[in-house]
Amino acid sequence: MDSELVPKRSKRKLLWRDAFLSTLLSLITCILLSLLFVNLNFFNPLKKALEDFSFLDIYYSEQMHPYLEMDSNIVLINIEHENRETILEGLQNVLEENPAVIGFDVMLQHLDKSKTDTLLARVLNDKKVISSYILKKSQFFLNHPFFVRDGKQGYVNYNFGYQDAVVREFTPTYVFQENTFEAFPVAVAKSYMSTDEWYARGYPKKLSKPILINYKSDYLGFVHFPLKDFLSFPDKKMVKDKIVLFGYLGSPTGNPFDVEDKHFTPLNKVTAGKSIPDMYGMVIHANIISMILYNTFLYEVPLFWMVILTFFLSFLASAYFIWLDTKLKISYRTVRKAILFVFTVLFVWLTIALFKNGIVIKSAPIIAVTLFSAGFVKFYKHLVKYINTKTVFNSYYR
Amino acid sequence: MARILFSRLIFIIFCVVYTAEGFGQESYYIYQKTGEPLFSSDKKAIRGVYFETLDTLRLSDDEKVTLVNQTGEIFALSGPNAYVFQDISKNKVQLNQTSFTRKYFTYVWTQFTNRRKSKQEAGVVYREDRTIIKHFPVDSAKLYQPSIFFRWENNSEADLVYLFLKQRDGDHITKIGTASDSMLLYVDNNLLKKGRQYEWAISLEPFPSLKDIKYNTLTLLDDETFQELKKEMDVLIKTFTLLGYPEAKIKEAICADYKFCPY
Known part of the structure; x- marks a missing residue:
C-alpha cells in the first residue's frame, strides 16, 4: 500500500512542479509578446481596439444593472442653443428658488459688452454658483476675464490621459505649480455637503488620486428639463435645496445624433468597435457628483493582487491541463476548449457580480493570460521531450 | 382654569400634529x-x-x-x-429588476447561438406619401373662425377624394366626397363646435383603413382661450412690427410655429 503511495506522491509533486515551470515560462513569453504589441506598429490597430475594451462594459450595455429611482437631488437643465439672455433668466430663476448649489458647465469665452453680460458676471460669481474651466497641458482655458472674479470654479477635464478613450475614471484633484485644483463635480459636491461630512468620509485623501466612476445612469436617470420648459413652469420649487447643473444635453434633449460635448462611456451600447459617443459631459459630471454624495465609490483591486490572481489561475490551469493531457489522448483538444469556454463565461460572470457589489477586477487580461498559459502546456510538453533527448529531466509527462 | 389650559394644550398639539403631517x-x-x-x-x-x-x-x-x-x-x-x-x-412605477445572473446567461446564450439581430445600415432618407398634401388647417392648428376652409393638393390621377372629419374624443366620423381641392365648413354647433378638438384627413379611397390614414389635428378655440392666446400673440405681432416685419408675414410665421391660425 505504502509503496503505491510514494510514487503517486512524487508524481503529484512533479505535476505541481511542471505546472509551476509551465506557468512561469508562459508568463515570460506573455510579457515578451506584450512588449512586441507595444513596440510594433503593425499591431497598433489591434492594440488600439483592445485598449478600451472591458468585459465589465457589458454590465451596462446589456442593462444588467438594477434600475434605480431618478436622482432628484441633481437637476439637469439643458441650455440647448439658447442665448445668453435666456441662460441668465434661467440662472436667476433657479437662484430665486434657493437651490443648494448651481454648477455652470458652460464656457463663456467672449464678451458681448451688454447688460446681459454684466448681470451674468454678477450671477456667476454668486456664492452658490460654481463655474467651469478647462485645464490643458498646464494651461487654463477660463471664461472671459469679465466673468471670472472671486466665484468658485472647477476644471471640467475628466482625466489627463487619452482624450479619445472611454471615460471610466476621473481625476478629482490636480496639482500644478504646488497649487491643488479641484474638478468641477468635486467642487459642486463639496459645496453641497457639510464640511464635517466631507472630512468624516475621508474625502480629502480619497479624492487625491484618479478614481473609477460608478455610473448610475444616462441623462434619463436624473431629473432634467430643457431651459425653455423650465422657464415656463408656473412653480419652480422642484429645484429648492437641489444641485442644479446648467449644461448641454443635445438639441432637442437627448438627440442621439448630436455629438457636441458627448463622450464615450461604459454605458455605450457598442462595447467594442466603431460607435458614436453616448453621454453628454454634464451627465458624466452628474454621475460623479451622485457617486460622491451617496459614497458609492468602486473598489479597484490593486495591481499586485491582480498579478497574484493571474498567476494562481494560470498555475491551476497549467496543472489541470498537464494532468488532462496524460489522461485524454484523442479528445484532449476538444475538452480543453470546452473547459476554457466555461471558465471564461463563469469568470466574467464572477467579475461582473463583484462589480455589481462595487469591486472592480479587470477580467480581460486575467482571462487572456490564463488561456495563454493553458495553451502553453503543449509547448511545455515538447520542451520537456526535447530536453530529455539531451539530458535526464524528471517530469510528469515521462 | 386647568381645564381651559388642558383643552388649549390639546388644541395646540392637534394643530402641531396636523401641520406637521401637512408639511410631511x-x-x-x-x-x-x-x-x-x-x-x-x-x-x-x-x-x-x-x-x-x-x-x-x-x-x-x-x-x-x-x-x-x-x-x-x-x-x-x-x-x-x-x-x-x-x-x-x-x-408608483415598478422598476424592472430582472435577476442579473439571468440577464448575463441570456446574453451569453444569444452571443453563443448568434441569435443577435444583424445590424443593417441603409443610406436613405424617408419621405411621406405626397399624393395628397394637406395645406390648411395645418396639423395641430388652433382656429377661431365662423367657418373653416379646408384646402389640400391632389397629386393623383383620381378626381374624387374623401374628407374624413371626426371629433377627437368621439367615435362618429363624417365622410364627404368631393371632386375639388377645398371645402368650406361652418362652425355651426353641429358638425363643428367651438372648444372641441377634431381630426381631419383626405383619402383617395372611400373606405380606407381608418387607423392608417394620417390625420391632422384641429382645435376650435373657445372665446376665453382665444382671448388669452390673442393677447400673447398681439405682443409678438407688435414687437415684430416695430422691428419692421410685415404683419401678414408675422401672422404666417405664428401659424407655422405656434399653430395659432385664427387670422
Whole structure:
C-alpha cells in the first residue's frame, strides 16, 4: 500500500512542479509578446481596439444593472442653443428658488459688452454658483476675464490621459505649480455637503488620486428639463435645496445624433468597435457628483493582487491541463476548449457580480493570460521531450 | 382654569400634529405628459405643474401623465380615468429588476447561438406619401373662425377624394366626397363646435383603413382661450412690427410655429 503511495506522491509533486515551470515560462513569453504589441506598429490597430475594451462594459450595455429611482437631488437643465439672455433668466430663476448649489458647465469665452453680460458676471460669481474651466497641458482655458472674479470654479477635464478613450475614471484633484485644483463635480459636491461630512468620509485623501466612476445612469436617470420648459413652469420649487447643473444635453434633449460635448462611456451600447459617443459631459459630471454624495465609490483591486490572481489561475490551469493531457489522448483538444469556454463565461460572470457589489477586477487580461498559459502546456510538453533527448529531466509527462 | 389650559394644550398639539403631517406630505409635479390633460378646475396639466392636494386630474383615452416626487420616485397615471391626490402613491412605477445572473446567461446564450439581430445600415432618407398634401388647417392648428376652409393638393390621377372629419374624443366620423381641392365648413354647433378638438384627413379611397390614414389635428378655440392666446400673440405681432416685419408675414410665421391660425 505504502509503496503505491510514494510514487503517486512524487508524481503529484512533479505535476505541481511542471505546472509551476509551465506557468512561469508562459508568463515570460506573455510579457515578451506584450512588449512586441507595444513596440510594433503593425499591431497598433489591434492594440488600439483592445485598449478600451472591458468585459465589465457589458454590465451596462446589456442593462444588467438594477434600475434605480431618478436622482432628484441633481437637476439637469439643458441650455440647448439658447442665448445668453435666456441662460441668465434661467440662472436667476433657479437662484430665486434657493437651490443648494448651481454648477455652470458652460464656457463663456467672449464678451458681448451688454447688460446681459454684466448681470451674468454678477450671477456667476454668486456664492452658490460654481463655474467651469478647462485645464490643458498646464494651461487654463477660463471664461472671459469679465466673468471670472472671486466665484468658485472647477476644471471640467475628466482625466489627463487619452482624450479619445472611454471615460471610466476621473481625476478629482490636480496639482500644478504646488497649487491643488479641484474638478468641477468635486467642487459642486463639496459645496453641497457639510464640511464635517466631507472630512468624516475621508474625502480629502480619497479624492487625491484618479478614481473609477460608478455610473448610475444616462441623462434619463436624473431629473432634467430643457431651459425653455423650465422657464415656463408656473412653480419652480422642484429645484429648492437641489444641485442644479446648467449644461448641454443635445438639441432637442437627448438627440442621439448630436455629438457636441458627448463622450464615450461604459454605458455605450457598442462595447467594442466603431460607435458614436453616448453621454453628454454634464451627465458624466452628474454621475460623479451622485457617486460622491451617496459614497458609492468602486473598489479597484490593486495591481499586485491582480498579478497574484493571474498567476494562481494560470498555475491551476497549467496543472489541470498537464494532468488532462496524460489522461485524454484523442479528445484532449476538444475538452480543453470546452473547459476554457466555461471558465471564461463563469469568470466574467464572477467579475461582473463583484462589480455589481462595487469591486472592480479587470477580467480581460486575467482571462487572456490564463488561456495563454493553458495553451502553453503543449509547448511545455515538447520542451520537456526535447530536453530529455539531451539530458535526464524528471517530469510528469515521462 | 386647568381645564381651559388642558383643552388649549390639546388644541395646540392637534394643530402641531396636523401641520406637521401637512408639511410631511408628498408633493408631486408633472414630469411628462401625453395629450392635453386637464385638472378639474380646468387648470392645464403641463410639465412642471404641481398636483395640489385638492386637485382632480382627468385623463381621457390616450392621455398619460408621469409625476415625480421630491425623492425621485416615479408615478404613472393613464386614462381614461380621474385621479385625486391620494391615488398617486398607488400608481408608483415598478422598476424592472430582472435577476442579473439571468440577464448575463441570456446574453451569453444569444452571443453563443448568434441569435443577435444583424445590424443593417441603409443610406436613405424617408419621405411621406405626397399624393395628397394637406395645406390648411395645418396639423395641430388652433382656429377661431365662423367657418373653416379646408384646402389640400391632389397629386393623383383620381378626381374624387374623401374628407374624413371626426371629433377627437368621439367615435362618429363624417365622410364627404368631393371632386375639388377645398371645402368650406361652418362652425355651426353641429358638425363643428367651438372648444372641441377634431381630426381631419383626405383619402383617395372611400373606405380606407381608418387607423392608417394620417390625420391632422384641429382645435376650435373657445372665446376665453382665444382671448388669452390673442393677447400673447398681439405682443409678438407688435414687437415684430416695430422691428419692421410685415404683419401678414408675422401672422404666417405664428401659424407655422405656434399653430395659432385664427387670422
